[in-house]
Amino acid sequence: MIMHKEQPSECLCLLAPARLAWLTEELPPLGPQDVLVRTSTTAISIGSELPVYRGDARTSDAFQYPQKMGYESIGAVVACGDAVRSVRPGDRVVSFYGQQTYAVVPQERLIVVPQGISDALAILSILTCDAAKGVRKLTLRPEEAVLITGAGAIGLLTLFILRAYGVSQVDVVEPMTERHPLACLLGARNVWRPQEVPAETSVYPAAFECSSRDQAFALLQQKVQPQGRLCVTADGNIEPLTLIPAFHEKELQIVGSSDGWDYHQHAAWYFHTLQQRPTDLERLFELRITRDELISTFQKLYDGMVHPVKILVSY
Structure with missing residues (x-):
């Protein structure tokens, strides 16, 4: 067993609603399959983390404090256990531990980032995998038209995945007009505010609810065809989503989707896709900050002073 002599890790923890602090954590020694990672970049996933910060997220488990914040991390490999073969010191890796300066991570939970891929694009390998799982569940054909509600991070990443998978007719509903240009850049056919959706539009075999808003979910049920398929890819931690009469009258199908389908297989596809063609995905990070x-x-965010799609954090 290899011992490491790095400084203890500092972790951003929620002590109570709207009360954060950096706490020091002693790292465990490296086991044979473990890797020590020094963090360089993280992100704030606003849709899932802000409700946790406020203390009003809808979860199946009661809040436990202190609670570590975040789940998207990029760092450099510092040391490896004796049996580690998939990474080596100096490699840049994506992992899932969140807002802390160092972490000990099993090697199977690390994804090596190829050269030429920015940290901002690399860290999106996690959420694009989550979005891809929902898209894969609906087994869409390229010619099928799709409607998305919500142009936050999950909605825009769902749009990116749909287009990358060959689905060309994707429309988006988003109340914040400042998010419309980015949806267009990522390939949306139409982008509407909710009140602008054409009344005659009801031609969608499939739709994705990415806003966690009941009103948006009702709109999807109205706009899909009979026997249409709905996928709820948002966390659902803001407000309950209810079924309207159209759900039963049209005999609609609904599936939920959460974590990714296979992060390593998806990352291989995702990085190859990024290397083959340029993308505007980095624009999701409308705010870039430092760890401090x-x-x-x-x-x-709590006070409503900023409304970015996503936030990139430099360590």
Whole structure:
């Protein structure tokens, strides 16, 4: 067993609603299959983390404090256990431990980032895999038209995956007009505010609810065809989603989707796709901050002072 002598890790923890602090954590020694990673970049996933910060996220488990924040991380491999073969010191890797300076991670939970891929694009390998799982569940044909509600991170990444998988007719409903240009850049055919959706539009065999809003979910049920398929890819931690009469009258199908289908297989496809053609995905990070700004940024989100799609954090 290899011992490491790095400084203890500092972790951003939620001590109570809207109360964050950096706590020091002693790292365990490296086991044979473990890797020590020094964090370089993380992200704030606003749709899932802000409700946790406020203390009003809808979850099946009660909140436990202190609670570590975040789940998307990029770092450099510092040391490896004796049996580690998939990575080596100096490799840049994606992992799932969140807002902390160092982490000990099993090698199977690391994804090596190819050269030439920015941290901003690399860290999106996690959420694009989550979006891809939902898209794969509906087994769409290229000629099928699709409607998405919500142009936050999950909605825009669902749009990216649909287009990358060959689905060309994708429309998006988003109340914040400042998000419309990015949806267009990522390949949306039409982008509407909810009140602008054409009344005669009801031609969608499939749709994705990516906003966690009941009103948006009702709109999808109205706009899909009979026997249409709905996938709820949003976390669902904001408000309950209800079935309207159209759900039963049209005999609609609904599936939920959460974590990714296979992060390593997806990352191989995703990185290859990025190397083959340019993308505007980095624009999702409408705010870039340093680690020292994390606590104040969460408060700004809480106060409604900033409304970025996603936030990139430099360590």
